[in-house]
Amino acid sequence: MADNVKPKVRVPKTAAAGEAITLKTLISHPMESGQRKDDAGNLIPRSIINRFTCEFNGQSVIDVTMEPAISTNPYFEFEATVPEAGTFTFTWYDDDGSVYTESQDIAIG
Amino acid sequence: ALGASVAAAMPFRAFADASEDSIAAFTGGAEMGTEGLTLTAPEIAENGNTVPVEVSAPGAVSIMLLATGNPTPDAAIFNFGPLAASQTASTRIRLAKTQNVMAIAKMADGSFVQATQEVKVTIGGCGG
Amino acid sequence: GRWGRLAAQQALTQDQLLQFDTYGNVSLIHVTDIHAQLKPIYFREPSVNLGVGPNKGEVPHITGADFRKLYGIDDGSASHYALSSGDFSALAQGYGKMGGLDRVATVINAIRADRPDAILLDGGDTWHGSMTCYETQGQDMVNVMNLLKPDAMTFHWEFTLGSDRVREIVQDLPFAAMGQNIFDAEWDEPSEDFKPYEFFERGGVKVAVIGQAFPYMPIANPGWMFPEYSFGIRDAHMQDMVNEVRGMGAELVVCLSHNGFDVDKKMAANVTGIDVILSGHTHDALPEPVLVGETIIVASGSNGKFVSRVDLDVRDGRMMGFRHKLIPIFSDVITPDAEVAKAIDAERAPFKDRLEEVIGRTDDTSLLYRRGNFNGTWDDLICNALLDQRDAQIALSPGVRWGPSILPGSDITREDIWNVTSMTYGKAYRSEMTGETLKLIMEDVADNLFNPDPYYQQGGDMVRVGGIGYKIDITKPIGERISDLTLLATGEAIDAATPYVVAGWASVNEDTEGPQIWDVVEDYIASQGTVSVPDNTNVVVVE
Numbered sequence: 174m175a176d177n178v179k180p181k182v183r184v185p186k187t188a189a190a191g192e193a194i195t196l197k198t199l200i201s202h203p204m205e206s207g208q209r210k211d212d213a214g215n216l217i218p219r220s221i222i223n224r225f226t227c228e229f230n231g232q233s234v235i236d237v238t239m240e241p242a243i244s245t246n247p248y249f250e251f252e253a254t255v256p257e258a259g260t261f262t263f264t265w266y267d268d269d270g271s272v273y274t275e276s277q278d279i280a281i282g
Numbered sequence: 283a284l285g286a287s288v289a290a291a292m293p294f295r296a297f298a299d300a301s302e303d304s305i306a307a308f309t310g311g312a313e314m315g316t317e318g319l320t321l322t323a324p325e326i327a328e329n330g331n332t333v334p335v336e337v338s339a340p341g342a343v344s345i346m347l348l349a350t351g352n353p354t355p356d357a358a359i360f361n362f363g364p365l366a367a368s369q370t371a372s373t374r375i376r377l378a379k380t381q382n383v384m385a386i387a388k389m390a391d392g393s394f395v396q397a398t399q400e401v402k403v404t405i406g407g408c409g410g
Numbered sequence: 411g412r413w414g415r416l417a418a419q420q421a422l423t424q425d426q427l428l429q430f431d432t433y434g435n436v437s438l439i440h441v442t443d444i445h446a447q448l449k450p451i452y453f454r455e456p457s458v459n460l461g462v463g464p465n466k467g468e469v470p471h472i473t474g475a476d477f478r479k480l481y482g483i484d485d486g487s488a489s490h491y492a493l494s495s496g497d498f499s500a501l502a503q504g505y506g507k508m509g510g511l512d513r514v515a516t517v518i519n520a521i522r523a524d525r526p527d528a529i530l531l532d533g534g535d536t537w538h539g540s541m542t543c544y545e546t547q548g549q550d551m552v553n554v555m556n557l558l559k560p561d562a563m564t565f566h567w568e569f570t571l572g573s574d575r576v577r578e579i580v581q582d583l584p585f586a587a588m589g590q591n592i593f594d595a596e597w598d599e600p601s602e603d604f605k606p607y608e609f610f611e612r613g614g615v616k617v618a619v620i621g622q623a624f625p626y627m628p629i630a631n632p633g634w635m636f637p638e639y640s641f642g643i644r645d646a647h648m649q650d651m652v653n654e655v656r657g658m659g660a661e662l663v664v665c666l667s668h669n670g671f672d673v674d675k676k677m678a679a680n681v682t683g684i685d686v687i688l689s690g691h692t693h694d695a696l697p698e699p700v701l702v703g704e705t706i707i708v709a710s711g712s713n714g715k716f717v718s719r720v721d722l723d724v725r726d727g728r729m730m731g732f733r734h735k736l737i738p739i740f741s742d743v744i745t746p747d748a749e750v751a752k753a754i755d756a757e758r759a760p761f762k763d764r765l766e767e768v769i770g771r772t773d774d775t776s777l778l779y780r781r782g783n784f785n786g787t788w789d790d791l792i793c794n795a796l797l798d799q800r801d802a803q804i805a806l807s808p809g810v811r812w813g814p815s816i817l818p819g820s821d822i823t824r825e826d827i828w829n830v831t832s833m834t835y836g837k838a839y840r841s842e843m844t845g846e847t848l849k850l851i852m853e854d855v856a857d858n859l860f861n862p863d864p865y866y867q868q869g870g871d872m873v874r875v876g877g878i879g880y881k882i883d884i885t886k887p888i889g890e891r892i893s894d895l896t897l898l899a900t901g902e903a904i905d906a907a908t909p910y911v912v913a914g915w916a917s918v919n920e921d922t923e924g925p926q927i928w929d930v931v932e933d934y935i936a937s938q939g940t941v942s943v944p945d946n947t948n949v950v951v952v953e
């Protein structure tokens with residue numbers, strides 16, 4: 174498991190029912206591409222987050238297949254519709270089998 | 283300079299072989315249109331290791347993003363769910379050198395559209 | 411016009427330089443790119459400043475006699491000396507040094523005597539460029555500029571103090587620190603450390619000033635020094651800001667810009683609703699504003715040589731007319747402001763002995779200058795120092811636009827050396843580079859200068875070279891501009907596969923090792939005693 178993997182999300186606290194809101198996510202991760210060599214000239218093995226999903230109350234907002242060209246500390250920004258009060262769940266899947274999750278509630282108001 | 287968006291028609295063969303396989307896998311070799319997908323990237327990367335890119339294709343099911351000049355061009359495939367308020371997403375990608383960034387959108391009717399934009403990756407230095 | 415008349419006058423007076431028929435209801439005062447020059451200096455304007463694409467043959471890409479002809483400036487006149495190249499050494503003897511912030515203060519105070527609520531705007535590149543600025547991390551400039559009471563400022567080289575230091579200064583600034591294009595890099599949102607714009611109520615007019623910092627900060631300068639920020643031109647956000655301030659009742663929209671002139675022209679065409687762009691970065695001094703659509707673009711030179719005054723008639727929410735003057739700061743003609751003069755001396759006092767020490771001399775034929783698209787004599791001297799002191803075959807020196815000139819037959823002080831080298835990443839590296847890499851670097855820099863699209867013109871002038879000659883065709887695309895690369899020592903063509911020993915400075919890489927460039931140049935000049943630097947004939951330019 175990569176060290177110090179820390180997800181951060183930006184979600185509004187409230188929205189109107191049916192409103193489109195902007196979500197931003199970041200996760201600290203080296204995203205080792207598998208292309209780089211170490212000082213001894215050996216290829217550093219690939220170790221990336223390969224999938225990111227965002228769901229709201231169990232329904233998909235976005236599901237991203239991630240490849241080595243995604244930068245260190247992967248960033249995503251996208252828009253979600255908020256039909257009702259509930260919870261956004263963000264999940265990152267690491268090559269090493271680790272799964273990182275973050276969730277945030279949103280109220281209707 | 284963020285904010286420029288270009289949808290240029292490029293011949294398929296213009297993309298290096300590494301991209302071709304990915305494109306074929308995504309489109310099944312289907313023809314690609316050039317209308318309806320907007321790819322937004324800076325003309326010049328502030329930092330080639332983290333280049334902001336936005337893709338937007340109203341009505342798309344999914345959008346593939348490629349760094350066609352990278353040794354491994356694949357960047358991401360965005361699959362939009364029922365609660366996506368728009369078929370728009372932004373991320374940051376690595377560009378090994380000046381190259382065309384390419385996006386291909388799969389539309390709800392099964393058709394494909396593509397857009398490319400050149401992003402310059404410069405060695406930099408010097409200033410007024 | 412005004413310049414023709416001024417040109418005809420041999421005996422300058424302060425009253426003539428300041429003469430201005432106050433007009434309309436709003437006055438703007440613009441200074442920019444002072445590069446920490448507190449004291450008067452000589453500064454030769456470029457003799458080569460080539461425009462490409464739509465800007466070929468357009469100002470500011472007109473120099474020397476062509477420039478004088480365009481503006482009706484007489485040969486040998488004060489305006490010839492101040493604004494153009496040619497006969498510089500001879501004219502400098504007659505007209506003397508220019509600039510000095512104490513003289514700038516006098517001019518600003520005189521404008522404020524006419525129009526007490528004139529808005530003073532600083533276009534940036536202020537806290538960089540001298541020994542005292544380096545040693546005080548910009549504090550000398552902050553202290554002296556505060557006495558001039560600016561109303562707002564934007565930024566470029568300031569960020570090379572490092573973002574912590576910039577924030578420390580900005581927190582205490584008694585005026586607005588602006589940049590609508592300064593974004594938080596992590597979340598790609600406008601930075602909370604800088605304002606996008608500021609409102610001023612002047613002469614019954616609501617004036618909005620929008621800041622535009624240097625867009626290519628992490629490309630032209632070391633991004634690792636300010637990793638929290640992202641820049642870019644951000645036309646769309648600029649348009650949003652213009653719309654926002656217009657929506658809030660702005661009757662006059664001014665953009666205080668550090669884009670550079672050609673970028674400002676393109677931005678003026680892309681963004682609607684800006685009345686005035688006060689342009690900085692490319693150090694151009696233009697006696698008249700350039701009009702793009704309904705936007706006027708004002709260029710106010712560099713190094714404290716000029717102050718621009720722009721009077722505007724704003725009625726019914728519209729700019730109805732303007733009157734402009736680029737005021738040259740002839741330091742022997744304009745009386746220094748006593749308070750500011752005293753403050754400058756106080757800032758310099760702790761460094762006085764170090765500053766004034768004479769290191770060497772120029773011979774009677776060598777004018778040291780930098781400004782121009784290709785190698786100037788100062789650059790050649792720096793490259794010679796690198797070749798000699800770092801035992802290299804090839805030298806590379808950045809094509810920055812700052813750095814005052816030294817007349818033939820003059821002492822070169824330590825201050826003079828720092829004025830052309832001072833920076834926070836000045837280490838002189840020594841490394842091996844293949845001919846292929848060298849060509850790649852030169853092509854890259856050339857494209858950042860001669861790309862026909864101004865939005866790709868991210869940096870300074872062409873990288874300066876020592877130990878090699880080359881030919882450049884500026885009309886060609888990237889990869890095809892540079893040819894005939896020759897190692898001067900042997901007369902042989904540079905070989906793509908051969909490694910060469912290259913010395914240079916101002917690398918944007920964080921782990922650069924080596925002595926500071928000002929020490930390298932000082933040691934070299936001291937070893938030479940008197941330096942002789944003829945104009946460079948090893949760069950052949952095809953237009």
Ligand SMILES: [Mn+2]
Nearest residue numbers: 410443535691
């Ligand atoms: Mn400058």
Ligand SMILES: [Mn+2]
Nearest residue numbers: 410535566691
């Ligand atoms: Mn600048």
